[in-house]
Amino acid sequence: MVLKCSQLVTGALHINIVNRKVKMDLNPIKDAFDRVAKKQKLSSSKAQEVIDQIMQEIENAVERIRSEHSGAEFNYKSVLDELNRKLQETSPLSQLEGTQKELNIALSKYPKQLEKSFNPDISKAYRNIDFDTHTVNQIIASHFYRHGLFSIGDCFIHEAKELESTIAMRSMFSEMYLIIEAMKDRNLEPALKWAAANSDKLKQNGSDLQLKLHRLQFVEILQNGSRSEALAYARTNITPFASNHLGEIQKLMGCLLWAGKLDRSPYSELQSPANWNTVADELTRQFCNLLGQSFESPLSVTIAAGFQGLPPLLKFMTVMAGKKQEWHSMKQLPVPVELDKEFQFHSIFVCPVSKEQSTDENPPMLMTCGHVLCKQSINKMSKNSSKTFKCPYCPSDIDATQCRQLYF
Amino acid sequence: MEMDSLPNGNAAASIPAGTTRISPTHTTPSSKLTQLTESLKLEHQFLRVPFEHYKKTIRANHRTVEKEVSSVIAGVSDAADSDMSKDDAFQHLTSLVSRLQGLKRKLEEGSRTEHLQAQRCRARLDHLESVDAENFSEWSNTRLKRILVDYMLRMSYYDTGLKLAESSNMLDLVDIDVFQEARKVIDALQNREVAPALAWCADNKSRLKKSKSKFEFQLRLQEFIELVRAENNMRAIAYARKYLAPWGATHMKELQRVMATLAFKSHTECATYKVLFEPKQWDYLVDQFKQEFCRLYGMTLEPLLNIYLQAGLSALKTPYCYEDDCTKEDPLSQESFRKLALPLPYSKQHHSKLVCYITKELMDTENPPQVLPNGYVYSAKALEEMAKKNNGKITCPRTGFVCNYSEVVKAYIS
Secondary structure (H helix, E strand, C coil): CHHHHHHHHHHHHHHHHHHHHCCCCCHHHHHHHHHHHHHHHHHHHHHHHHHHHHHHHHHHHHHHHHHCCCCCHHHHHHHHHHHHHHHHHHCHHHHHHHHHHHHHHHHHHHHHHHHHHCCCCCCCCCCCCCCCHHHHHHHHHHHHHHCCCHHHHHHHHHHCCCHHHHHHHHHHHHHHHHHHHHHHCCCCHHHHHHHHHCHHHHHHCCCCHHHHHHHHHHHHHHHHCCHHHHHHHHHHHHHHHCCCCHHHHHHHHHHHHHCCCHHHCCCHHHHCCHHHHHHHHHHHHHHHHHHCCCCCCHHHHHHHHHHHHHHHHHHHHHHCHHHHHHHHHCCECCCCCCCCHHHCCCCECECCCCCCECCCCCCEEECCCCEEEEHHHHHHHCCCCCCCEECCCCCCEECHHHCEECEC | CHHHHCCHHHHHHHHHHHHHHHHHHHCCCHHHHHHHHHHHCCCHHHHHHHHHHHHHHHHHHHHHHHHHHHHHHHHHHHHHHCCCCHHHHHHHHHHHHHHHHHHHHHHHHHHHHHHHHHHHHHHHHHHHHCCCCCCHHHHHHHHHHHHHHHHHHHCCCHHHHHHHHHHCCCHHHCCHHHHHHHHHHHHHHHCCCCHHHHHHHHHCHHHHHHCCCCHHHHHHHHHHHHHHHCCCHHHHHHHHHHHHHHHCCCCHHHHHHHHHHHHHCCCCCCHHHHHHHCCHHHHHHHHHHHHHHHHHHCCCCCCHHHHHHHHHHHHHCCHHHHCCCCCCCCHHHCHHHHHHHCCCCECCCCCCEEECCCCCCEECCCCCEEECCCCEEEEHHHHHHHHHHCCCEEECCCCCCEEEHHHCEECECC
16 A cells, blocks of 8 residues: 555656656757767867977977078988978878867757757748738838837838838837836826826726826825825816726725825735836727727737747648648648637637538527537538437437527 | 555545646646647757857868868978978978967967857757746747847848847847858849859858759859850850859750850840840849858748748638727737738637637636527626626627526537
8 A cells, every 4th residue: 555655656746747848858959069069179179289289390390490500401401301201190180080070970960959859841831922021011110119119110111111101100109108108207197198188088998097097196196295285186186087986086085094104004005016017008008909909019919829820730731741732722721720818819619510610601500408500510400490300419309490590 | 655644545536636736836737838849849940040150160160270281281291392491491481380370369269259159059049948937928029029130131131130139138049140141142142243152152062062052053144144245255155164064964954045145145135035134133143042041051941920920820810800890909900910811821720719709708618608689699707797787687789689687598619
């Protein structure tokens, strides 16, 4: 029994190790590279050594020639001959061969290892269609501006000669970044101004950003200024929100009692610096929304989806090696590509019987038991509504005429 | 080891329970990690390029040593064989010593470059290893920047590439100096000079030969054409004898075609030959060079950005993306992305994935889809919330249909 338990324990440990190891192990590659670097060092110091050796020999000879008495014509010749013979004998270049050979082996092994551990050709699933450079450049410029990288964006549109098309984008986002930058310096004025100017649209979107900004300002005043000042601010700016946010406002008024010692109050979370970041995020979200832009940069989203989607496509191409032609004309990917849920923007219904995606002509239908199939599958199973059939998922008898179309 | 005292059945039951309780908090789910590994495997070029660069430096340094050492040795043997005077011999040997000293200095400099390049290779390995669940979003951000720099360099937007890399402090993670080499050749080709391109071919002779590249031949053809254009026929023929003839064995057809321009001349209207004189031939050479260059360094022939954009767009593309009410968060709601995705295939799904129209959240067993009497489906979370706020009344946001929360039924999606 004791044995069994310890086996279980090691088993559990093993699972944990396996879990951790699922991430790619780069150590063999690092080792292979270290081998290359080591051999390179060896080879390079051997070269130094050989050069030093030759230099030593020649310098010796020079010294001997210099120290000879003039007139001893015959001797300097023999020095030269001796030097020549020595160099031929030691054959410095062949001394280099050994280390060089080892280095060459390491140099040719490393790329092979890379090819084995990595995907050597990620363009295998690339369709040779020309992406319109102008469109791609516009997307990139918008991405830079969207991320507040204005000087890089400017440099880019200058180099790529895309001036006109992106100017509008730049000015929209530069306003946003002015507001956000000001917020970083604890200056809410531009943010409040923008929120006030767009308060109707914000309300339509169900955002209480304006109140959140006022709340930040109120807490800021309470921490730095006087209680009466804070109260005055609340009266003019916060009371208009009373109808929908009574609880929130009561809390803020409670803060007045703790002016100057908010950190020790039940409301201490109101002064957390994190609030500034959350509100700045909310502002970014609303700002982009009103611009008709997404919160995340669409380029970031697409590339991230590409990193998830490419591996299964490459796997498929390896299997399909001979059918590249077919791949280029496919209207739909030949393999399912599962993306994380943050990339799921639309409802996709796949009929569990026919495995086909629903369409307007073949919509999803709710059966009386609560299971859902596509219309064509129901038609088939009911022989065009002429008889009842059994739900493939439960024992219910289904009458096709009782099925209802669903809208996701 | 207190488990030892537990009855067998209990121990067996308690351990797996314990591990399942612990592992989700300590390690990321293994499917996530597998996915991460799969995307790491796409980074071949990221490691390969700096290595090729390193290898190139090593080879070049070694060649210098070989060349200098053998010529010094030859110098000694020449001196031994000749009958130069004592003073000359002395001078000769001293000059050989200073030559070796020069070589040593050069070698030291070469070692420094080698060292920097080895460091770069290591920095990349470390960068790949550093990714984990906590820093993943920051890491992906850097990844996008790397891909953008790759795009800038390939498109010859060097300033932007450098600026982006510097501002993000990632010079070791991008191949700016590798592309400096390409830049010289491309700039020259754009100015209709082939010399730097030919020098590049000579530098990489053996590797170009191995990949059966005919880039050098194409450069030579272009030079020949330029001579014909200038009506320098005698020089053109001499040039062809010297530089084109060696390619005859493998590329006779092209050789013949180009030689015929001697007869047709540059103002010919014969389409076969006219095209050879067009300026776009030079653009074609630039493209050819870029391809050869990328192949030599182990890079993909297309910019990485295009490859990932294509894969991403296909994975995201559904027929619903092109509808008017497509959510703004979907990149394919944007005209520019739609345009790029147009020739690409739609994604494929094997399982239903339902996104609530109201909350935009995925509907699953924890937040199941619920059906209104009019057939419209929303997530349980959204409908519960709506019912709570409106005394149990539900209003369908898409049709205005009103019903009681009690009339809503659950749908089972498999």
